[in-house]
Amino acid sequence: MKIDRTILKSLPLFERMTDADLDSMLQHASPRRIVPGDAVFEQGARAKSFFLLLHGRLKVTQVTQDGQQIIVRMVHPGDLFGFAMALRREDYPGTAVAAAESLVIAWPTDMWPRFVEQNPRLAVTAMQTIGQRLEEAHTRIREMSTEEVEKRVAHAVLRLSKQAGRPVETGIRIDFPISRQDIAEMTGTTLHTVSRILSAWEAKGMVEGGRQKLTVTDPQKLLNLADGIRD
Amino acid sequence: MKIDRTILKSLPLFERMTDADLDSMLQHASPRRIVPGDAVFEQGARAKSFFLLLHGRLKVTQVTQDGQQIIVRMVHPGDLFGFAMALRREDYPGTAVAAAESLVIAWPTDMWPRFVEQNPRLAVTAMQTIGQRLEEAHTRIREMSTEEVEKRVAHAVLRLSKQAGRPVETGIRIDFPISRQDIAEMTGTTLHTVSRILSAWEAKGMVEGGRQKLTVTDPQKLLNLADGIRD
DNA sequence: GGAAATCTTTGATGTGGCGCAAACTGGCTG
DNA sequence: CAGCCAGTTTGCGCCACATCAAAGATTTCC
Numbered sequence: 001m002k003i004d005r006t007i008l009k010s011l012p013l014f015e016r017m018t019d020a021d022l023d024s025m026l027q028h029a030s031p032r033r034i035v036p037g038d039a040v041f042e043q044g045a046r047a048k049s050f051f052l053l054l055h056g057r058l059k060v061t062q063v064t065q066d067g068q069q070i071i072v073r074m075v076h077p078g079d080l081f082g083f084a085m086a087l088r089r090e091d092y093p094g095t096a097v098a099a100a101e102s103l104v105i106a107w108p109t110d111m112w113p114r115f116v117e118q119n120p121r122l123a124v125t126a127m128q129t130i131g132q133r134l135e136e137a138h139t140r141i142r143e144m145s146t147e148e149v150e151k152r153v154a155h156a157v158l159r160l161s162k163q164a165g166r167p168v169e170t171g172i173r174i175d176f177p178i179s180r181q182d183i184a185e186m187t188g189t190t191l192h193t194v195s196r197i198l199s200a201w202e203a204k205g206m207v208e209g210g211r212q213k214l215t216v217t218d219p220q221k222l223l224n225l226a227d228g229i230r231d
Numbered sequence: 232m233k234i235d236r237t238i239l240k241s242l243p244l245f246e247r248m249t250d251a252d253l254d255s256m257l258q259h260a261s262p263r264r265i266v267p268g269d270a271v272f273e274q275g276a277r278a279k280s281f282f283l284l285l286h287g288r289l290k291v292t293q294v295t296q297d298g299q300q301i302i303v304r305m306v307h308p309g310d311l312f313g314f315a316m317a318l319r320r321e322d323y324p325g326t327a328v329a330a331a332e333s334l335v336i337a338w339p340t341d342m343w344p345r346f347v348e349q350n351p352r353l354a355v356t357a358m359q360t361i362g363q364r365l366e367e368a369h370t371r372i373r374e375m376s377t378e379e380v381e382k383r384v385a386h387a388v389l390r391l392s393k394q395a396g397r398p399v400e401t402g403i404r405i406d407f408p409i410s411r412q413d414i415a416e417m418t419g420t421t422l423h424t425v426s427r428i429l430s431a432w433e434a435k436g437m438v439e440g441g442r443q444k445l446t447v448t449d450p451q452k453l454l455n456l457a458d459g460i461r462d
Numbered sequence: 463g464g465a466a467a468t469c470t471t472t473g474a475t476g477t478g479g480c481g482c483a484a485a486c487t488g489g490c491t492g
Numbered sequence: 493c494a495g496c497c498a499g500t501t502t503g504c505g506c507c508a509c510a511t512c513a514a515a516g517a518t519t520t521c522c
Contacts, residue, residue, distance in 0.1 A: 062369065066459065068377045072369050084362040087355070093366055116355075123354050124318070124347075130361045131315040135324055137368035138293065138303050144375040145419030146299045149479065179499065188376030193479060195501055211488060211499060228297065380509070410469065421510060426471055442469060442518055 003031055003105060007054065011078045013129075016121050025115060029105045034058075036177070040096040040104055041082055047092050049106040050083030056102025057164060057176040060094045061185070071185040073133070074099075076163050083112065084130050100176040144188055152187040153197050154226035157207070161216045170208060171217035179212050234262055234336060238285065242309045244360075247352050256346060260336045265289075265329040267408070272313055274326040280337040281314030287333025288395060288407040291325045292416070302416040304364070305330075307394050314343065315361050331407040375419055383418040384428050385457035388438070392447045401439060402448035410443050 005022040008014045014022060031054075034040055040051060043062060058075035072094050075081045082092060107115075116123045143152050157174075165172040180191040180198065187194070198214075201207045206222055208215040216222060236253040239245045245253060262285075265271055271282060274293060289306035303325050306312045313323060338346075347354045374383050388405075396403040411422040411429065418425070429445075432438045437453055439446040447453060 062373055064373060064377050070373050070376045072372065084358075084365060087362055088359045089366075093369065113355075117351075120348075120351070120354075123351075123358065124344075127315075127354065127358050127361065128319045130358065130365060131318055134315060134361060134365045134368060135320075137365060137372060138324065140372055141303065141368060141375065141419075142293055142295060142301050144372065145301045145416075146295050180501095181499080185376075188372075190480060191500080192481085192502085195499095196479090199501070209500085411471095412469080422470080423472090423511085424509060426469095427509095430471070440470085 003029060003054075008052075011052075013052075013078065013080065013122070013125055017119050021118050024118070025107070025111075028111050029107055032104050032106055034098040034102045034104060036098050036100055038098055040098070040102075041092045043093065043095040044091050046090060047082065047109055050109055050112060051081050051096075051107075052105045053077055053079050053081060054103045054105060056098060056104075057100045058096045058102060058104075059099050059182065060096050062094045069185055070188070071182060073136070074160070074163065080126065080129065083109075083126070084133075087112070099178065099182075149187065149189045149193055150197055151226055151228065153183060153189070153194060154222050156183060156186045157214065157216065158219070158222055158226055160214075161219065165216070168215060171215045172219065173213070173215040177212035178214055234260060234285075239283075242283075244283075244309065244311065244353070244356055248350050252349050255349070256338070256342075259338055259342050261338075263335050263337055265333045265335060267329050267331055269329055271327040271329070271333075271335055272323045274324065275322050277321060278313065278323050278340055281340055281343060282312050282327075282338075283336045284308055284310050284312065285334045285336060287329060287335075288331045289327045289333060289335075290330050290413065291327050293325045300416055301419070302413060304367070305391070305394065311357065311360065314340075314357070315364075318343070330409065330413075380418065380420045380424055381428055382457055382459065384414060384420070384425060385453050387414060387417045388445065388447065389450070389453055389457055391445075392450065396447070399446060402446045403450065404444070404446040408443035409445055 003026055005019060005026060008022055008026070009017075017025075032040070034056070040058065041047075041049070053075050055077055057077075058081070060072045060075060060081065061069050062072055063069045075096065081096060116126075143155055147155075160174050160178070161172045164175045166175040167173075180194040183198075184191045184194045198207060198209050201222075202209050204221070206216070206218045206225075208217055234257055236250060236257060239253055239257070240248075248256075263271070265287070271289065272278075272280070284306050286308055288308075289312070291303045291306060291312065292300050293303055294300050306327065312327060347357075374386055378386075391405050391409070392403045395406045397406040398404075411425040414429075415422045415425045429438060429440050432453075433440050435452070437447070437449045437456075439448055
């Protein structure tokens with residue numbers, strides 16, 4: 001399979017690169033199609049490659065010693081992933097699993113310095129990306145520290161609808177299969193509690209649930225709840 | 232006050248730089264002494280500078296809308312801070328307060344690209360630094376999601392003793408004034424709970440407490456507890 | 463040295479949400 | 493179409509931890 005450079009060029013990450021540089025990057029790229037449930041890489045494995053998600057949706061998970069799993073973050077189309085740590089670490093700190101049919105491009109890890117050299121802006125952009133992720137992580141830490149479960153779930157759902165929302169008749173539909181378990185692992189709670197919360201919201205007409213489905217029907221109410229505004 | 236370049240050179244961050252480059256960086260540097268309780272910068276303020284901590288200890292905090300405070304991370308000597316976000320953001324996402332008498336160097340934010348250009352290794356190192364911080368943040372998210380309070384506190388104390396520990400006769404002393412409130416804000420709990428936990432530990436001979444003081448007397452027991460090994 | 467301010471300890475009480483258990487539902491398979 | 497399986501819902505009891513309250517302990521300041 002060949003990848004057209006125009007696809008890359010449409011991404012903010014690469015928009016400033018010359019065609020020649022892009023082509024040279026693509027020479028070392030190997031595309032990979034991932035089916036839902038399959039992993040792009042596994043926690044602890046040697047970091048041989050770094051990746052770009054072209055299409056689909058991934059979740060990056062970590063498991064604790066006692067087997068509990070958490071979702072560290074979602075990967076959306078256009079995101080680089082599996083690279084931040086590769087610079088200092090030898091192994092991947094988490095597992096990247098496809099939540100939907102996905103298409104990724106893989107590059108050998110040792111190509112990274114060369115690409116950066118070729119295009120210093122890439123380094124700056126990459127750094128901004130990590131900086132942003134760090135900030136998101138801190139936001140999440142703050143939420144986990146101070147907010148009760150319902151607010152955290154509200155924030156998570158809003159984030160999902162922003163990053164992966166597709167407008168449908170009744171509202172904004174999360175555009176990939178997502179379970180209560182997933183939401184629980186993103187918010188540090190149990191699927192039971194998430195189920196209860198979503199049921200309550202559904203009764204209030206804020207969301208519409210379903211098996212691996214979620215549609216936000218009243219974003220405003222959800223936002224109020226997330227911001228702690230009682231009604 | 233003048234800063235000697237040998238101080239910088241002893242830091243991993245700068246060890247590969249030439250004397251000339253270091254001198255040129257130092258020309259734009261302004262040293263600042265901060266007394267405990269004073270802030271280097273405040274959350275929301277325009278990010279005019281980025282900083283290096285030479286000596287002392289800082290805590291980076293964030294406040295939520297409803298006034299609750301959390302400690303995002305500690306800054307230790309040799310750490311760059313207040314820069315990661317400055318690349319994409321205009322303002323500081325948190326407040327940096329001195330926990331002990333501290334000495335920082337400030338550079339104008341707009342110097343950053345120039346320094347990077349002058350010394351590309353700086354960019355790589357900086358990125359590794361942020362990558363590492365991101366990983367730490369994820370670790371903390373995982374802890375907050377899955378672990379109960381006592382284990383989280385154990386992890387926090389162990390981290391502190393590693394990053395800011397000074398050997399004393401009875402064990403490893405945290406080398407700056409730290410209150411139960413601080414530990415609570417690092418672990419997402421209340422000072423009451425932290426106090427209770429530390430009292431219990433003290434009874435078991437694992438730590439020695441005191442007003443703004445903490446000494447780990449039995450790191451092994453603490454480690455076992457943090458790793459979930461019951462005794 | 464006494465008073466004020468700050469930090470810490472400890473008790474009593476309440477509750478959010480977890481753990482366990484069981485029933486339910488929609489979708490897929492043979 | 494029956495049966496199975498993964499995901500979801502819901503009830504109930506309990507416990508870890510927050511909250512409220514108040515009294516010590518240390519340091520600081522006049």
